[in-house]
Every structure is written in C-alpha cells, then in structure tokens.
Amino acid sequence: MEIELAVDPRLPPLTQHEWARELGRMGITRVRIRTAFPSDQPKVEVLPTSPQPTYRVIGIINNSNELVVPGARFSIRQLGGFVRWIDELRTSGPPESRPKTVAFGLDLVRFQLVKQDLAQPVAISTLGRNSREIVDQLLAKLHNPVVWDERAKSLLSSHEVNEELKNSASGTVLAYLLRYDGLALVPRGDVQGVKYWIVRGGPNVACWPVGWPPEEGESTAVPQLLEFLTVNIQNVNIRAVLQSIESRLGLVALFDYPALVRYGIDLEKTSINIPQTKTTYSQIIKRSLFQAKLKGEVRVDDAGKPFLWITTLRPIED
Structure with a gap:
C-alpha cells in the first residue's frame, strides 16, 4: 500500500503536519503528504507487483479540510473510517472494481443467493405451535451460518403462534416471528461468505423485512x-x-x-x-x-x- 495525500494550497501551512500526526496515531505512518496540483484527483492505482499487487492511493485534502478518496470522504476526526477504507481496499480491491451492492452491503449475486435460501418453504404446521421451536427449526435448515448477537437469544420468547404459515417462505416467517420479540434477522457478508445475524431490532437496524412490496402492484x-x-x-x-x-x-x-x-x-x-x-x-x-x-x-x-x-x-x- 502506497498512500499519497495532496493538500489544497489554500489551507493553513500547518495542515500537513496535523494530518501526519493524526494518521500516525492511527498507525498509518508510510504516507507522503504534499501540496496539491490542479490536476490531482482521488484515485487508486494498481501496480503489478509480485506476489501481490500494490495499491497506490491518491487522496485529496480539500479546502474544507476533508480527506477525499474514491467512494468516501473523512474529516481529520474520522480517520478510523479511513483505516477501515484501507482494510476494505486490501481485501476487496479498488471501489470501482467491486461488485455493486444492492442491499445489506451484499452484491447482487450474494443477495440473490440469500433470497433463494430464505425462500425455502416452511414445511411444518405453525398454528398453535411454540414460536421458539419454529424459529430454531427454520434457522437450522438455512444454508448460511447463524450468529446470535449478545442477549438476543435470551429475548426470544415461546408464545403460541396464531397463524398457519406452512408453505410460506422461511425468511418472511422468521422476520415475522423475531419481530414479535424486538429481534431482527440481518444478512452480513465478509470475505468468508454470508452469515445471518440475529440482533436486537430498532429504527436504525437494516433488517430482513416481513415481506416485500409486489413489483407489479x-x-x-x-x-x-x-x-x-x-x-x-x-x-x-x-x-x-x-x-x-x-x-x-x-x-x-x-x-x-x-x-x-x-x-x-x-x-x-x-x-x-x-x-x-x-x-x-x-x-x-x-x-x-x-x-x-x-x-x-x-x-x-x-x-x-x-x-x-x-x-x-x-x-x-x-
């Protein structure tokens, strides 16, 4: 990884020193900081080195004192986000070369595989049965691993289900039953694949929905x-x-x-x-x-x- 930051010349003279100091505190020490040229643009160059490619990052510190890189921008107080951006670059390559995400941070292929997995029909009768038993059985049949967030498992209740949901899609039924206890199913992808996280729900949690709007009305x-x-x-x-x-x-x-x-x-x-x-x-x-x-x-x-x-x-x- 080679990082070069070009600083807008309209910023105060000590700006380069301040950024170098804060980057050093985040463990990013191999950085060249210079005055920007009019032709400078944020970009990532891939250098064909062996055995792994080298990424050369050109970042612009603009006249608002923000670090701009492809697909993101950070203030000097948000350098933790820049560290994560670098980690993603190492593992996934330049932003423009990655598959576009469509939902839950998943690319189209992964999202369709998740939806296909969660489309499995519920094979058991649910009317009058214990909700916790149904949730456990449906999760056990999914193809991706399930991870319970801290305390989420203890919130799952054992109430009687009043609806017959046999033959409905497993993902929709899981989202419905988990919502009863304030829980949510969240697919998350990483370099190892996709996992289904069961977490506490909330207005800021992007969770698997209880169904989707019909495409044709x-x-x-x-x-x-x-x-x-x-x-x-x-x-x-x-x-x-x-x-x-x-x-x-x-x-x-x-x-x-x-x-x-x-x-x-x-x-x-x-x-x-x-x-x-x-x-x-x-x-x-x-x-x-x-x-x-x-x-x-x-x-x-x-x-x-x-x-x-x-x-x-x-x-x-x-």
Whole structure:
C-alpha cells in the first residue's frame, strides 16, 4: 500500500503536519503528504507487483479540510473510517472494481443467493405451535451460518403462534416471528461468505423485512381484491372481518403485534361497522382497518407468495 495525500494550497501551512500526526496515531505512518496540483484527483492505482499487487492511493485534502478518496470522504476526526477504507481496499480491491451492492452491503449475486435460501418453504404446521421451536427449526435448515448477537437469544420468547404459515417462505416467517420479540434477522457478508445475524431490532437496524412490496402492484398480486360484493357489517370485531376475507381470498393476514401492543389495540374488542353497500374487497379491508386505527398492504414473501401485512396507523417508532 502506497498512500499519497495532496493538500489544497489554500489551507493553513500547518495542515500537513496535523494530518501526519493524526494518521500516525492511527498507525498509518508510510504516507507522503504534499501540496496539491490542479490536476490531482482521488484515485487508486494498481501496480503489478509480485506476489501481490500494490495499491497506490491518491487522496485529496480539500479546502474544507476533508480527506477525499474514491467512494468516501473523512474529516481529520474520522480517520478510523479511513483505516477501515484501507482494510476494505486490501481485501476487496479498488471501489470501482467491486461488485455493486444492492442491499445489506451484499452484491447482487450474494443477495440473490440469500433470497433463494430464505425462500425455502416452511414445511411444518405453525398454528398453535411454540414460536421458539419454529424459529430454531427454520434457522437450522438455512444454508448460511447463524450468529446470535449478545442477549438476543435470551429475548426470544415461546408464545403460541396464531397463524398457519406452512408453505410460506422461511425468511418472511422468521422476520415475522423475531419481530414479535424486538429481534431482527440481518444478512452480513465478509470475505468468508454470508452469515445471518440475529440482533436486537430498532429504527436504525437494516433488517430482513416481513415481506416485500409486489413489483407489479397489489391488484396484480391479488386480482380478487377488485372483485365487487355486497356487504353489511354490524358490530363485528376486526379479527373476524379479516378472517372472513382471508378464507374467501386465500390470503393470510399477519399482524404487527408489537405495534398493536404499543398503541393498546385489542383485535377482539375493536368492532367494525359498514352499512349495506356494494364495494370491493380492497375497500372493505381499508375501511375496516381505518376504523380500527390500523392500515394494511399486500406484500409478497421471499418466494413471491402474497399476504396481507397489517400494522398501526402510527409507526411503532413514534
């Protein structure tokens, strides 16, 4: 690794000394620092040396006193990030030569393999079964290793599952059951491959989702939503309304239970009233959910099977 930093001449004279000192504190000592020329640009050159190539890094310290390298920039207080950038360069090569990432820091090939792995259908009945046992069985069938974050395992509960999720995709079912306990499944890749981390969830955690938006829209994924029928719903609880629609459409409804608990919504005690009218299944669902302070959307699992995802009008993060 050869590192050369070109400093904008408009910066104070001591700038080069300050950067050299801070880089030295981070263990980066073999660095040449000079005044920048107008033609200087951030780049990585690959020198054909043996047995391993040598990377020659040209970084620019701009007039905002930021170090700019291909694909990143760092202030003098963020040199830990520059160290990680160098480590990635050593292991993965120059940024422009790496496969583009599409999600979770995974390139397209790895992401598709992960999605294929998590598309495995659930082969067991889940209705009335212990959630912890289901999670353990599904994780054991995945092709990539599973790593539990500290304390995550102790948070996994053993509640009774109220939905029949047999034949649904394993990734979607895992994301659904883990969310109940505030946990999340996160695929992470490194030089050794991909691992599935089970971690505590949160608004800043990029986790595997409970399903995906259908690429061609809800009505294409479930055409029956646009069918007309005459209804007259009087003081029927929201769960019963949705169970009737589920049986007619063959569409499983999954509830965001943590959000329901957060806002004190009891499905059994929330009554729905829709005067006699001719309408579509889609409108019945929307009107019923709105009366219950809920909202819903059609999603597809990792194998493309549609289901109805139901959560609160207000996000749980509020």
